[in-house]
Amino acid sequence: MDFSFNQLSAPLAKAIAAQNFTKPTEIQAASVPLLLNSNCDFVGQAQTGTGKTAAFCIPLIEKINPNQKGIQALIVSPTRELAGQIADEMKRLTQFMDIKTTTVYGGVGYKDQIAKLRTAQVVIATPGRAIDLINKKALKLSGVNYLVLDEADEMLKMGFIEDIEFILEIISDKAQKWMFSATMPKQILNLMEKKLDNPKVVRLKKQTLSNDNIEQRYCTLPRRDFFTALKVVLQSEQDIHAIVFCETKDETKRLAERLLTWNKKVACLHGDLSQSQRESALDLFKNRKVQILVCTDVAARGIDISLVTHVINMGLPRKAESYVHRIGRTGRAGHMGKAISFVSPQDARGMKTIEKMINMRLERLELPTAESSKKGNMLREISKMDGLKEAILTKGDDFDVDEIFTDFEDYFEGLSRNQVLKLVFSHLFNIEFRSIDETSRNLKKALAAGKTSPIMKSSRKRRSKFIKEKRNGNRKSKVLQ
Numbered sequence: 361m362d363f364s365f366n367q368l369s370a371p372l373a374k375a376i377a378a379q380n381f382t383k384p385t386e387i388q389a390a391s392v393p394l395l396l397n398s399n400c401d402f403v404g405q406a407q408t409g410t411g412k413t414a415a416f417c418i419p420l421i422e423k424i425n426p427n428q429k430g431i432q433a434l435i436v437s438p439t440r441e442l443a444g445q446i447a448d449e450m451k452r453l454t455q456f457m458d459i460k461t462t463t464v465y466g467g468v469g470y471k472d473q474i475a476k477l478r479t480a481q482v483v484i485a486t487p488g489r490a491i492d493l494i495n496k497k498a499l500k501l502s503g504v505n506y507l508v509l510d511e512a513d514e515m516l517k518m519g520f521i522e523d524i525e526f527i528l529e530i531i532s533d534k535a536q537k538w539m540f541s542a543t544m545p546k547q548i549l550n551l552m553e554k555k556l557d558n559p560k561v562v563r564l565k566k567q568t569l570s571n572d573n574i575e576q577r578y579c580t581l582p583r584r585d586f587f588t589a590l591k592v593v594l595q596s597e598q599d600i601h602a603i604v605f606c607e608t609k610d611e612t613k614r615l616a617e618r619l620l621t622w623n624k625k626v627a628c629l630h631g632d633l634s635q636s637q638r639e640s641a642l643d644l645f646k647n648r649k650v651q652i653l654v655c656t657d658v659a660a661r662g663i664d665i666s667l668v669t670h671v672i673n674m675g676l677p678r679k680a681e682s683y684v685h686r687i688g689r690t691g692r693a694g695h696m697g698k699a700i701s702f703v704s705p706q707d708a709r710g711m712k713t714i715e716k717m718i719n720m721r722l723e724r725l726e727l728p729t730a731e732s733s734k735k736g737n738m739l740r741e742i743s744k745m746d747g748l749k750e751a752i753l754t755k756g757d758d759f760d761v762d763e764i765f766t767d768f769e770d771y772f773e774g775l776s777r778n779q780v781l782k783l784v785f786s787h788l789f790n791i792e793f794r795s796i797d798e799t800s801r802n803l804k805k806a807l808a809a810g811k812t813s814p815i816m817k818s819s820r821k822r823r824s825k826f827i828k829e830k831r832n833g834n835r836k837s838k839v840l841q
Contacts, residue, residue, distance in 0.1 A: 363384060363388075363389050363392055363393045364383075364384070365377070365381065365382070365383075365384065368418065368422065369422060371456035371457045372418065372421055372422065372453060372454075372456075372457070374456050375452060375453050375454065375455050375456050375457075376418075376453065378452075378455070379452060381414075384411070385410055385411035385414075385415075386406075386410065386564055387404060387406040387410050387411060387412050387415045387562070387564060388411050388412075388414055388415045388418070390404075390562045390564075391404050391412075391415040391416070391419075391562050392415060392418050392419050394560055394562065395416070395419035395420075395538065396419045396422055396423075398560070399536060400536065400557075400558070400559065400560050401536060401537045401538070401556040401557050401558065401559035401560070402536070402537075402538045402539070402559055402560050402561075402562075403538075403539045403540075403541070403552055403556065403559045403560070403561045403562070404416075404538070404539070404540045404541075404561075404562045404563075405540075405541055405542070405543070405544055405561075405562070405563040405564060406540065406542065406564050407542045407564075407684050407685075407688050410564070412510075412540050413445065413446055413449045413510070414449060414453070415540070416435075416508050416510070416538055416540060417446070417449050417450055417453055418453065420433055420435075420482070420506055420508065421450070421453055421454055421457070421459060423505070423506065424459050424481055424482060426457060426458045426459050426481070428481070429481075430481070430500075430503040431477070431480055431481065431482070431483050431499075431500065431501070431503055431504055432481050432482065432503065432504065432505050432506065433481070433482045433483070433504065433505065433506040433507070433508065434482075434483050434485065434490070434499075434501065434504050434506070434507050434508070434527075434531075435482065435483070435484045435485070435508040435510060436485055436486070436487055436490060436507070436508065436509050436510065436515070436524065436527065437484065437485075437486060437510045437511060437515075438486065438487070438510075438511050438514040438515045438518050438520065439465075439486060439514075440465040440466070440467065440486060440635065440638075441638075441642070442510065442511060443463050443464075443465050443484045443485065443486055444463065445664045446463075446484050446510065447461060447463040447484050448664075450482065450484070459481055459482060460479055460480050460481045460482070461480065461481070461482040461483075461484065462476040462477060462479075462480040462482075462483055462484070463483075463484045463485070464476075464477070464483065464484070464485045464486070464489045464490065464493060464499070465485065465486040465489050466486060466488050466489045466492075467634070467635040468635060470492075470493075470496070470498075473489075473493070473498075474493070474496070474498045477493070477498055477499060483499065485499070487515060487520040487523035487524060487527075488520070488523065490523070490527065491523050491526060491527075494527075494530070501527075501530060501531055501532070502532070504531060504532065504535050505532075505534070505535050505536065506535060506536050506538070507527070507528070507531050507535050507536070507537045507538070508538045508539075508540070509524060509537070509538070509539040509540070510540050511540065511541065511542070512524070512539050512540065512541040512548050512551070513541045513542055513543045513544070513545055513548055513681055514542075514685065516545065516547050516548060517679065517681070517682070521547060521551070524551070525551070525555065528551075528555040537555070537556050537557075537559070539551075539552065539556065539559075542681065542684050542685060542688075543681040543684060543717075544563075545681065573691035573692075573694065573695065573696050573697060574671075574687055574690055574691035574696075574697045574698070574699050575696070575697070575698045575699070576687065576698075576699045576701075576720070576722050576723070577698070577699070577700055577701070577722060577723050577724065577725035578700070578701040578702075578703050578711060578722050578723075578724060578725060579700070579701070579702055579703065579724065579725040579727060579807075580703050580704070580705060580708070580724075580807075581702065581703075581704070581803075581806045581807050582704060582705070582806055583675065583704045584806075585802070585803065585806030586674050586675065586702045587615070587618060588799055588802050588803050588806060589702050589727060589803060589806070590604070590672060590674070590702070591622065591799055592727050592728055592733055592796075592799060592800065592803055593670075593672065593700060593727070593728065594624065594652075595728070595733040595734075595736060595737050595796055595799075596728035596732050596733040596735075596736040596737075597669075597670070597736055598736055598739050598740050598743070599669065599740075600651055600652075600669050600670055601645075601648065601651055601667060601668055601669045601670070602651065602652050602653070602668070602669060602670035602671070602672055603652075603653045603655065603668055603670070603671050603672070603686075603689050603690070604652060604653070604654045604655075604672045604674060605655065605656070605657065605671065605672070605673050605674060605677070605686050606654060606655070606656060606674050606675075607656070607657075607674075607675060607677065607678065608656065609630035609631050609632055609656055611674070612628055612629070612630045612654050612655060612656055613628065613630065615654050615674065616628035616654045619652060619654070624651070624652055625649070625650040625651050625652065626650055626651075626652040626653070626654060627641040627642075627644045627645050627650045627652070627653050627654070628641060628653075628654050628655070629641050629642070629653060629654070629655035629656070630655065630656050631656065641653070642665075645665065646665050657677060657682050657685065657686065665689070666692065666695075667695060668689050668690045668692070668697065669690065669697060669698065670690060670697065670698045670699070670700065671686055671687050671689050671690045671697065671698070671699045671700070672699075672700045672701075672702070673686060673699070673700070673701040673702065674702055675701075675702060675703070675704065675707065676701060676703055676707045676710040676711065676714070680710070680713045680714045680717050681717070683701075683714045683717075683718075684717070684718065686699075687699040700725055701722070727803060727807070729800065730796050730797050730799075730800035733796045733799075733800070734789070734793050734796055737789070737792055737793075737796065738789060741788065741789075
């Protein structure tokens with residue numbers, strides 16, 4: 361029988377209905393019934409944005425005994441942001457139930473967290489803080505019946521594998537262990553084999569690792585021209601709310617500074633920020649006070665923001681698995697999204713690895729022309745006047761303006777309507793349009809340079825050198841004979 365939310369307990373079904381969720385996602389439909397009806401270890405493979413947080417929260421809530429004191433479940437996630445996201449999901453799902461959940465993570469003091477642990481039934485923790493609290497004997501796992509490891513591949517990538525192995529060692533053998541991961545690298549498979557007891561495994565079909573709601577494209581050009589290409593994309597889009605990924609925190613800082621210099625509204629997220637600074641940057645982006653969030657992979661884990669229109673990669677990530685996590689920030693909850701990757705010629709092999717992993721061939725991006733960039737820029741600017749335009753059309757002569765308007769009106773005396781429009785248009789856009797033309801010319805040169813890969817050039821040089829040396833060697837050997 362197919363699983364549906366109305367098969368759950370009344371308070372949980374009511375909480376789900378309050379969020380207007382009517383049909384389980386693929387990972388939820390496959391995982392929830394299995395976890396509800398069996399006492400087994402479990403592994404679920406699903407990408408970010410598929411509803412996997414609810415896939416483990418729902419059965420966990422059903423299994424928690426609200427009347428039993430003490431910690432019954434521990435959920436481990438790689439970052440503070442992701443831990444906060446899970447906590448928010450638990451809060452929404454338990455709004456009609458009396459289940460006590462608390463979150464513990466680094467970067468803040470211990471006192472309040474330790475106090476809340478005394479009454480908690482479900483604990484959500486980052487690996488480092490969990491180990492600290494275990495060592496302080498504040499986080500006691502003796503009564504834990506359920507251990508959830510979320511984003512296991514990310515915890516591996518961030519160097520938490522030993523922390524996870526430690527937690528698995530001290531947790532009760534009777535505790536059920538559930539692990540979720542977007543990808544299954546070798547070390548995760550080894551962990552499953554060594555630490556989990558004959559786990560049930562649910563893997564979404566390979567093609568679903570790439571979200572159909574995301575239009576994925578790439579553009580090959582020299583790394584030095586990535587910023588120029590980014591400018592062209594940003595100039596051509598009318599309504600953009602984008603996350604831009606860089607590989608290092610230094611690259612993140614430099615890019616954010618360049619975008620600010622270019623008068624773009626931007627926030628930056630990287631490992632050097634304090635918790636309050638990180639939250640402030642995220643709030644600015646969530647509330648659309650800024651249109652661009654520049655960040656690293658690690659800093660972006662756990663970001664759950666609706667209507668992210670674009671994910672832009674300033675180069676390919678070092679690990680192909682990170683590509684899946686990055687693009688999962690867009691195309692969520694049925695909305696369409698775009699993923700654009702700027703790729704240097706040297707990264708051609710990395711593209712093939714990603715395409716093989718997601719079982720999909722990425723399309724080449726045709727960068728916007730100067731004309732389309734200008735049009736996008738113009739429409740974006742004039743749309744800011746939409747409210748005023750509507751008010752003037754509605755009120756007509758009754759629309760009130762400052763008395764100095766008559767002096768402004770006098771300035772245009774003697775000009776026809778068309779001439780006035782040309783004057784205002786040129787004043788508003790000429791400088792920006794000249795910049796767009798220059799950017800477009802530079803980009804054409806960059807794209808031409810990117811067509812011939814330096815890898816191919818260098819290999820041809822090596823081959824030519826080898827043949828030349830071989831010929832010279834043959835000549836020398838003949839002389840010596």
